[in-house]
Amino acid sequence: MHDYMFDGWTRSSPGSGRLMARFEIDGHMKWESYEPKPFTDTDIDIAISHCGVCGSDISSLRSGIGVGVQCNACLRADCERCSADLENHCKIDFVATYDSTYMDGQKSYGGYAKYWRGPAAFAFHIPDGLASGAAAPMLCAGLTVYSPLLKTELGQANVVAILRSSSKRANTLKIGADQYIATEEEEGWSKKHADSLDLVISTVSGPGMRLEEYLALLDVNGTMVQNLKLGGSLIGSRSTARKMLEFAAKENLTPWADVRQLAEANQVVQDMVKGKARYRYVLANK
Numbered sequence: 077m078h079d080y081m082f083d084g085w086t087r088s089s090p091g092s093g094r095l096m097a098r099f100e101i102d103g104h105m106k107w108e109s110y111e112p113k114p115f116t117d118t119d120i121d122i123a124i125s126h127c128g129v130c131g132s133d134i135s136s137l138r139s140g141i142g143v144g145v146q147c148n149a150c151l152r153a154d155c156e157r158c159s160a161d162l163e164n165h166c167k168i169d170f171v172a173t174y175d176s177t178y179m180d181g182q183k184s185y186g187g188y189a190k191y192w193r194g195p196a197a198f199a200f201h202i203p204d205g206l207a208s209g210a211a212a213p214m215l216c217a218g219l220t221v222y223s224p225l226l227k228t229e230l231g232q233a234n235v236v237a238i239l240r241s242s243s244k245r246a247n248t249l250k251i252g253a254d255q256y257i258a259t260e261e262e263e264g265w266s267k268k269h270a271d272s273l274d275l276v277i278s279t280v281s282g283p284g285m286r287l288e289e290y291l292a293l294l295d296v297n298g299t300m301v302q303n304l305k306l307g308g309s310l311i312g313s314r315s316t317a318r319k320m321l322e323f324a325a326k327e328n329l330t331p332w333a334d335v336r337q338l339a340e341a342n343q344v345v346q347d348m349v350k351g352k353a354r355y356r357y358v359l360a361n362k
């Protein structure tokens with residue numbers, strides 16, 4: 077007996093009975109009904125209006141009343157990290173928004189769907205003035221960058237964008253970068269720009285990343301932040317997420333994102349893999 081069924085995109089890889097939507101797989105997700113985790117006293121159900129698509133996860137959801145959802149953690153009082161506002165580094169039970177397991181053994185199914193069910197403690201108000209489609213990618217990609225910026229308190233800084241090619245140069249400068257390094261086109265870039273930065277936020281996750289070249293860019297006492305894909309541990313805490321959303325609403329900031337229909341999720345994830353996103357995709361429920 078099912079207490080409730082949700083409709084959404086699910087994984088169709090042979091051999092895996094697990095339901096999930098994850099673009100790395102193959103772009104062959106199936107639209108079907110699935111059974112969410114059993115509803116508990118601490119859960120909420122949310123009608124999804126928008127869901128961010130990113131390299132590592134499905135990040136945010138929103139209902140008519142403006143609720144965003146982030147990864148979950150144990151939140152136990154005896155958890156050193158959760159009780160120190162570091163739940164995004166929870167060691168006891170970090171639960172990603174999809175393809176993850178809650179402490180009671182139930183699975184998280186992500187947001188390529190009509191509804192989402194999960195712990196209400198990880199759903200929070202999205203400030204008025206911030207559109208759903210804009211808030212969605214902020215809860216993962218945005219938070220990943222905002223969190224270290226908040227911690228290091230650099231304030232008004234010179235921003236250097238480091239990418240492989242110069243194909244994104246014009247847009248990157250347009251959105252506020254002061255300087256641009258194309259690593260595949262600039263011979264000896266690491267030496268040339270050595271000791272010039274106070275903070276490097278790396279969102280590179282490929283195996284070819286040469287860490288030492290980035291470390292060389294740091295000045296004495298500089299900080300290197302690596303967005304660890306496995307475990308999604310970096311992202312940011314709930315309080316940081318709230319600060320970010322309020323900041324974005326106040327400053328009227330919106331990410332550059334293409335809003336696509338949830339119905340074309342398979343095409344969207346394949347476009348994402350091909351690097352076509354400028355610069356995020358958001359799936360919208362009609």
Ligand SMILES: [Zn+2]
Pocket residue numbers: 149150151152155156157158163166167168169
């Ligand atoms: Zn914890």
Ligand SMILES: [Zn+2]
Pocket residue numbers: 130131132133134135216217
């Ligand atoms: Zn992400």
